[in-house]
Amino acid sequence: MAFIRHNLVRIVNTISVLNTNFWRWFHQLASPPHVFALAGRVCPWFAGLAIIFLVAGTYGGLVLAPADYLQGDGFRIIYVHVPSAYLGMLAYMVMASSAAIGFIWRMKMAHGLAVSAAPLGAWFTVLALVTGGIWGKPMWGTYWQWADARLMSELMLLFLFLGYMVLRASFDDRDKADRISAILAVVGVINIPIIHYSVEWWSTLHQGPTIAKLDEPSITMDMLIPLLIMIIGFTAFFGWLLCKRLQGEILKRERQTRWVDGLIKGRTA
Amino acid sequence: MMEFMLMGGYAGYVWSAYGITMLVLVANVWMAYRFHAKWLKRAQEEGMTKVSTRQPRVRRIS
Amino acid sequence: MDIFILILLRDLRLSFRRWNELAMPLLFFIIIASLFPLASSPEISQLRDYGGAVIWISALLSSLLALDGLFRVDAEDGSMEQLILSPTPLGVIVLAKIIAHWIVSGVPLVIASPLLALSFYLPLEALPVFILAIALATPILSVLAAIGAALTVSLRGGGALIGLLMLPMMVPVLIFGTWATDAAVQGENPIGALLLLASLAILSISLGPLAAAGAVKVAME
Numbered sequence: 001m002a003f004i005r006h007n008l009v010r011i012v013n014t015i016s017v018l019n020t021n022f023w024r025w026f027h028q029l030a031s032p033p034h035v036f037a038l039a040g041r042v043c044p045w046f047a048g049l050a051i052i053f054l055v056a057g058t059y060g061g062l063v064l065a066p067a068d069y070l071q072g073d074g075f076r077i078i079y080v081h082v083p084s085a086y087l088g089m090l091a092y093m094v095m096a097s098s099a100a101i102g103f104i105w106r107m108k109m110a111h112g113l114a115v116s117a118a119p120l121g122a123w124f125t126v127l128a129l130v131t132g133g134i135w136g137k138p139m140w141g142t143y144w145q146w147a148d149a150r151l152m153s154e155l156m157l158l159f160l161f162l163g164y165m166v167l168r169a170s171f172d173d174r175d176k177a178d179r180i181s182a183i184l185a186v187v188g189v190i191n192i193p194i195i196h197y198s199v200e201w202w203s204t205l206h207q208g209p210t211i212a213k214l215d216e217p218s219i220t221m222d223m224l225i226p227l228l229i230m231i232i233g234f235t236a237f238f239g240w241l242l243c244k245r246l247q248g249e250i251l252k253r254e255r256q257t258r259w260v261d262g263l264i265k266g267r268t269a
Numbered sequence: 270m271m272e273f274m275l276m277g278g279y280a281g282y283v284w285s286a287y288g289i290t291m292l293v294l295v296a297n298v299w300m301a302y303r304f305h306a307k308w309l310k311r312a313q314e315e316g317m318t319k320v321s322t323r324q325p326r327v328r329r330i331s
Numbered sequence: 332m333d334i335f336i337l338i339l340l341r342d343l344r345l346s347f348r349r350w351n352e353l354a355m356p357l358l359f360f361i362i363i364a365s366l367f368p369l370a371s372s373p374e375i376s377q378l379r380d381y382g383g384a385v386i387w388i389s390a391l392l393s394s395l396l397a398l399d400g401l402f403r404v405d406a407e408d409g410s411m412e413q414l415i416l417s418p419t420p421l422g423v424i425v426l427a428k429i430i431a432h433w434i435v436s437g438v439p440l441v442i443a444s445p446l447l448a449l450s451f452y453l454p455l456e457a458l459p460v461f462i463l464a465i466a467l468a469t470p471i472l473s474v475l476a477a478i479g480a481a482l483t484v485s486l487r488g489g490g491a492l493i494g495l496l497m498l499p500m501m502v503p504v505l506i507f508g509t510w511a512t513d514a515a516v517q518g519e520n521p522i523g524a525l526l527l528l529a530s531l532a533i534l535s536i537s538l539g540p541l542a543a544a545g546a547v548k549v550a551m552e
Contacts, residue, residue, distance in 0.1 A: 062287070072278065073278075074282055077286045084290070131286045131289065134286045134289075152506065179549045180546055180550060183549070186542070191500075244301040245301050248301070248307070248308045249308075255312035255315055256315055256316075261316060
């Protein structure tokens with residue numbers, strides 16, 4: 001009996017220590033100098049990972065992967081199209097969740113992260129639309145198909161990113177800009193499941209889901225691996241530029257404060 | 270080598286897709302670094318001009 | 332509950348006083364829909380092809396029209412601050428305003444849509460599904476328009492921005508609505524699209540007022 005009670009106490013203590021540490025870590029993320037330093041430390045790792053995996057993935061996709069039975073070498077566009085589309089959605093989730101956190105906990109740094117993610121997400125979505133169109137022309141005979149639900153949802157995602165940035169710019173008060181555009185970002189989250197499931201709900205132009213099917217994926221391993229490598233590479237690339245932009249955003253918001261002053265003096269000293 | 274360049278007849282599509290992708294990625298790196306550098310420079314120029322708006326803790330002597 | 336009915340009746344009364352604002356979304360709806368056959372071809376076969384889409388797009392665009400007065404008028408004369416301070420949750424008050432807006436702009440659309448559908452030679456058998464789809468869609472459009480109005484209430488030139496922000500959100504409504512219409516016209520089963528529309532309606536009516544209320548509170552600070 002005492003054995004059970006003793007271990008129960010140990011478990012509860014461990015959990016409460018973990019809990020305290022988590023909240024300490026979380027609240028530290030509200031501190032600009034802390035986040036700035038963290039971004040600076042993490043950035044080179046993301047950069048290195050990105051470059052290695054992007055190069056490896058490109059080589060794998062262009063050279064190592066076998067040509068497709070139906071589409072020949074044209075299918076290789078998948079190695080840039082799918083990671084771009086995926087990163088567009090990931091960027092939106094990052095933007096929406098950090099905007100929501102910033103709204104709820106009133107953390108400027110969270111809004112800063114959302115602001116940094118927005119232009120990156122917009123570019124990834126543009127890339128997905130352009131490479132998708134280029135891929136579509138030889139395969140389905142057309143660059144664009146207005147009726148395709150996934151294309152439309154991707155376009156919608158692009159407008160959500162642009163809308164977030166335009167709405168922000170309309171407000172002079174930065175705090176108001178942060179919080180109002182946070183509401184827009186959260187409302188737009190419904191678009192993500194629509195894009196994801198649109199491929200299953202409509203069988204118009206887009207091919208069926210390739211990776212996310214729970215039974216055997218309809219793609220062979222030697223074609224799949226470069227795709228996964230490229231996805232990791234794109235994600236690391238996103239993290240790299242997110243850190244860089246976040247640092248710039250922090251400098252923009254905090255540039256007249258003492259800690260930034262100390263940082264600059266420390267740099268140039 | 271020629272076969273690689275031709276991409277089984279899809280050369281125009283594949284290379285333009287990869288080319289645009291690389292262009293966009295590199296351009297984004299450039300833009301991010303430029304953004305960072307711009308605000309670092311502004312921070313250096315402006316210095317510590319922001320006066321702290323924190324209210325002093327008033328202690329009542331009773 | 333009292334304040335809910337109060338605000339609903341008040342907004343309705345205010346709208347009916349300015350009857351020109353009542354008529355505008357409906358007239359806009361009819362005019363836009365009429366422009367398409369003028370611009371392209373009045374051939375019956377072609378009209379039938381794009382008729383459904385045209386009516387849906389006109390509905391989307393006219394839903395954006397009547398919403399400027401939704402929050403801005405109250406915000407400017409100070410009554411919005413009083414509403415924020417009231418014990419009733421702002422979400423409830425916003426819902427009342429949205430319902431008033433829907434009665435004024437959405438319901439006329441639902442009533443006019445079968446007439447427009449017939450003028451585009453849509454088959455008679457497709458009409459019930461079509462009317463149902465529009466009836467499900469107009470509340471969603473009203474909620475989305477209200478969110479857009481709430482986001483931009485403190486901005487001066489908000490009108491076009493609301494369109495930019497909310498039209499992307501309205502695209503699923505367009506997709507499901509035209510899907511249901513096409514299914515009905517082709518004689519297929521439209522129940523999938525209708526259920527999706529219904530779920531979007533429930534989602535937007537339950538959560539939309541909260542988002543709009545949050546935005547109004549932030550804007551009024």
